[in-house]
Amino acid sequence: MVKIALAQINPTVGDFAGNARKILEYASRAQELGVALVVFPELAVCGYPPADLLEKAAFVERAGQVADEIAEWTIGAGRPAILCGTVMPRSADEGKQVKNVAVLLSGGKISFVQQKMLLPFYDVFDEQRYFEPAAEQTLTCVDGEPLAITICEDAWNDKGFWPRQMYTVDPVERLMEEWEKQPQELAGKPRIILNISASPYWQGKPQVRQKMLAALAKRHGAYVAMVNQVGGNDSLVFDGSSLGIGPDGEVKVRAASFAEDLVVFDTDGGGAKGESQNDAEAKDEVAEMWGALVLGTRDYVRKCGFSKALVGLSGGIDSALVAAIAVEALGAENVVGVGMPTEYSSLGSIDDARKLAKNLGIRFELLPIHDVFAQFQQVLKPLFAGTSFGLAEENLQPRIRGTLLMALSNKFGALVLTTGNKSEMSTGYCTLYGDMVGALAVIGDVMKLKVYALSRYVNRVKETIPWATIEKPPSAELRPEQLDTDSLPPYEVLDPILEAYVERYCSAEEIAEEQGVDVGLVRSVLKLVERSEYKRQQAAPVLKVTKKSFGMGRRFPIAVKVQV
Structure with a gap:
């Protein structure tokens, strides 16, 4: 039997020093809990996904140096072994020159290396671009206990769970076959499958992941521990939700969702010990999505080196929700709301924006753009002569607002958060270089109806988003008496x-x-x-919270004739 600490951390891509400090901090905390092994996520040393940084030799070399430095910590009595993900170079004349590995660090050195075999190439994944797949898998031991080590996708090809396998080989099955070949040496030893992961979140995925791992445990009669990365890296949000599962398929220990955590998985049936937040209560889908959006926003802003955010507040529900997310992520003192009304903005909308800012406790600035809008129209008047007020004039308004927000961003070093939702981005009901201006599309993967559900969730305890904002018919307010249903x-x-x-x-x-x-x-x-594809490909990065978001996971040409 073996006690294993599951160290669910939030690494930053390329921050080798910071990631190493975090790994050693959690290893030290795990040591106090008396464990034999502490397990960290996939590519924890360099952060996931590193993308084309992997094509820089210095990046891969630094990953190796840091792994060696972390290994030195394991020297000394009572120090647990460390299992963590990193990258290594391959000294081969053919194939890819980098491998995605799990390294077992003990006794001051790298004592075992397991290379990732299944390299995903769908949705947001493009690992076949960079990594060479493993040719074989091997069992190893820690503290006299045999372990089957896998990396993320290696556990996602179980023919007993998936109706259709994506790969011709199942690494877990191969490891269990190795187990069967050594009956005497392994007699009486529990089967333990470890999986280090960087598994991005989408709505419902934590539940799918748990069911899959439970099926894996029951099929092989094994203890299964999965340690997943947590945090946001660009568009991707990692939920954590690490698990320890018994051979009966029951969850024995569960780490928090959307937060760093440390839990102990004891294969003698002892279950959870230590510092776990033990997020055992299943969240409803709206609360889960809220957690993902808050974490993704916080990490995007901070990992990009910023602390403050700007939100254009129209008095509408989309900007209200984005502001509420920003406050939860960054703190009210780090969020500024800016109202920029024209003659088409209703007094109710301006009042709603003010009330929202007061409820959130954020600074609110009002910059009327009537005069700027009038000057733009005056300049264009000779060219627009003989035409009626239309889309060009409507779109001038958000483009003026975008210019002002970016000016404030440049002056005060705050990132602009765009406020468009997925329904708008899907249909092109948004203005390029206008309301699409900004650094991050916080709710760009959230359909309008879900925006309403999230806004009601924000108000579950008290009125934060004014109920008038939630209840009024949606409108862009770019012409008199305009409603979204005029166009959609x-x-x-x-x-x-x-x-x-x-x-x-x-x-x-x-x-x-x-x-x-x-x-x-x-x-x-x-x-x-x-x-509207041309608009989306010029949009800010979108936080991914559904199975198929706009961005790197959905790739379509712009110049194409599609029959619908």
């Missing part, structure tokens, strides 16, 4: 169509049949989606 179907109709097309790639006919709507209406929506 009601969101109750629109969002399910978009979800089916954008996230599940359903056809117009499939959507019409599935949802009982007119196929002509569906096609008109899909044409908006296809026409």
